[in-house]
Amino acid sequence: MASGTSRVDIRRADDRGASTTDWLQSRHSFSFADYYDPANTHHGLLLVNNDDIVAPAAGFDTHPHRDMEIVTWVLSGQLAHADSMGNSGVIYPGLAQRMSAGTGVEHSEKNGSDSEPVHFVQMWVLPDTAGVTPSYQQQEIELADTLMPIASGARDAAVTLHNRNATLYGARLRSGGSVELPSARYVHLFVARGSVTLEGCGPLAEGDAARLTESGGRVTADTEAEILVWEMNAGLGGA
Numbered sequence: 001m002a003s004g005t006s007r008v009d010i011r012r013a014d015d016r017g018a019s020t021t022d023w024l025q026s027r028h029s030f031s032f033a034d035y036y037d038p039a040n041t042h043h044g045l046l047l048v049n050n051d052d053i054v055a056p057a058a059g060f061d062t063h064p065h066r067d068m069e070i071v072t073w074v075l076s077g078q079l080a081h082a083d084s085m086g087n088s089g090v091i092y093p094g095l096a097q098r099m100s101a102g103t104g105v106e107h108s109e110k111n112g113s114d115s116e117p118v119h120f121v122q123m124w125v126l127p128d129t130a131g132v133t134p135s136y137q138q139q140e141i142e143l144a145d146t147l148m149p150i151a152s153g154a155r156d157a158a159v160t161l162h163n164r165n166a167t168l169y170g171a172r173l174r175s176g177g178s179v180e181l182p183s184a185r186y187v188h189l190f191v192a193r194g195s196v197t198l199e200g201c202g203p204l205a206e207g208d209a210a211r212l213t214e215s216g217g218r219v220t221a222d223t224e225a226e227i228l229v230w231e232m233n234a235g236l237g238g239a
Helices: none
Strands: 007-011 017-020 024-028 046-054 058-064 069-076 079-081 088-091 094-100 103-110 116-125 136-138 147-153 166-173 178-193 196-197 202-204 209-221 225-232
Touching: 046 103, 046 178, 069 079, 069 147, 069 166, 069 178, 069 196, 094 147, 116 225, 166 178, 166 209
Parallel strands: none
Antiparallel strands: 007 209, 017 024, 024 046, 046 116, 058 103, 069 094, 069 116, 079 088, 079 103, 094 136, 147 166, 166 225, 178 209, 178 225, 196 202, 196 209
16 A cells, blocks of 8 residues: 555454364464465565464464564463573463574463463564564553553564564553554554444454554543553565
């Protein structure tokens, strides 16, 4: 899309791709795994926005990644992480986690509870430079009724990305609370919990998303809500 052309594309929760097993319910905002749509591979720099629920005492066995910035945000429950760099621990709500796969890393992600499911959103963006040294970072952050930077390569945030054009914000809104979205080349709004109204576009329910190009807007919570917002000042290949 040409620079300066404003657009908002609403994507509903039920229209997402899905991967379902006896232990996993995964919804894919973009092409992922067995779900492939050549017209739905990314928005801006964001390639993956997976909304996952993993059953107790189950999860993803050790698997590899390369040249990807992977941000994990837990909504409820506990996610146990272990990787080939020697990092291990439990990710919980309010703990931002970033893994830079770089030249190559292996990791596993398991439900850290034997009795309760874990619900999390995992998001992937490409790094500015391929072949960086793999690294891991986690940091607590308390969201409020304003956009707070969770992960960024452009500004101070809880964790750092190897991409100077990408920032992930989060907000927990009380009913009636509102925030102004960044006005950027690309913005991705994901309603992780609750329901909101996007100015000029109408209501968005849990799991819905809005893909904004050369546009911003105000988001108002219809119920208590948690939103995740990507601000991206470039697309793939710098477009």
